[in-house]
Amino acid sequence: MISTENYKVLLSRFKDYITSLRVPDAFSRRHIDLKVEHTYHVISNIQQIARLTGFSEADIRLAKTIALVHDIGRFQQFITYATFDDAVSINHAELGIKILHESGFFDGMTGHADYPVIIRSVLNHNVAVVNPALDDRTFLFTRLLRDADKLDIWEILTIRNVVNRILEETEQDAYEVPDEIVTCFRNSLTVPPELAQSMNDYRLLRLSWIYDMNFPATFALIIKREYAARILAKIPPSGKKDTIAGIIRQYIVQHAG
Numbered sequence: 212m213i214s215t216e217n218y219k220v221l222l223s224r225f226k227d228y229i230t231s232l233r234v235p236d237a238f239s240r241r242h243i244d245l246k247v248e249h250t251y252h253v254i255s256n257i258q259q260i261a262r263l264t265g266f267s268e269a270d271i272r273l274a275k276t277i278a279l280v281h282d283i284g285r286f287q288q289f290i291t292y293a294t295f296d297d298a299v300s301i302n303h304a305e306l307g308i309k310i311l312h313e314s315g316f317f318d319g320m321t322g323h324a325d326y327p328v329i330i331r332s333v334l335n336h337n338v339a340v341v342n343p344a345l346d347d348r349t350f351l352f353t354r355l356l357r358d359a360d361k362l363d364i365w366e367i368l369t370i371r372n373v374v375n376r377i378l379e380e381t382e383q384d385a386y387e388v389p390d391e392i393v394t395c396f397r398n399s400l401t402v403p404p405e406l407a408q409s410m411n412d413y414r415l416l417r418l419s420w421i422y423d424m425n426f427p428a429t430f431a432l433i434i435k436r437e438y439a440a441r442i443l444a445k446i447p448p449s450g451k452k453d454t455i456a457g458i459i460r461q462y463i464v465q466h467a468g
Contacts (some may be wrong), residue, residue, distance in 0.1 A: 212324070213320075218276060222279065225250075228283070239289060244447075246282055250278070250282055253282075253362075254466035257356060258271055260273055260429055264355075264428045273352065274356070278356060280333060281336050284304060284307030284309075285307075286311065294375045294376055296375035297392075302337070311330075318435055328352055331349040331433040333353045354426070357423065361417075362429065362432060362433070362438070369442060378406075383409070392415050400422060403420050405406055414446055416454065420457060428468075430463050434463060439463060443455075443459075
């Protein structure tokens, strides 16, 4: 079991690791700070989803531990490659596990029965589709992490333009939703990355993550925080956008429990 004291030690190690990073410039620092903030938000999200779902306090601490380390590879990824795009740099989950092992992050705790769950959940948080053959406990915590992670990415989208780095671009006055993206929503499919060519495409791609959300508590938080409406408000009006908005609203309400 991850005790309260264990978690405090790990949180301190995480802060020490961030402090130890050699960040080369202000541009990189903005992105490091963004991911630190993201990490803390994912911890908060995962705690809320787990508690609303009825997890025990011990399992909530385990969930928070997984959230704490899930993106630890992102920092060195950006310092080295100046992007968060795994496809053109490195798999940040695999890099994160390498960093955890080499830094001794979990020294004194690797004998814990749930240590493999932590490692496997991190390794599976960024895959396109979670392997249903994972053991039940890893499958549960991986899906929990993915929901908490996506919620904060949606929060970030309401504040900043971010794809694989922070974008400083002028918003489009007009935008035509590609038919292929509309088709994805009509068929309850996540939008594949190759269909996203603009910031508005990426907004819709990320909204299509509703089809990869797992817990009624997650959908309840989506409704409470009005994420869909806030993100859609950034996209220029059109009939296709209205169609997608209606599909999203109906799906979220149906799955909020």
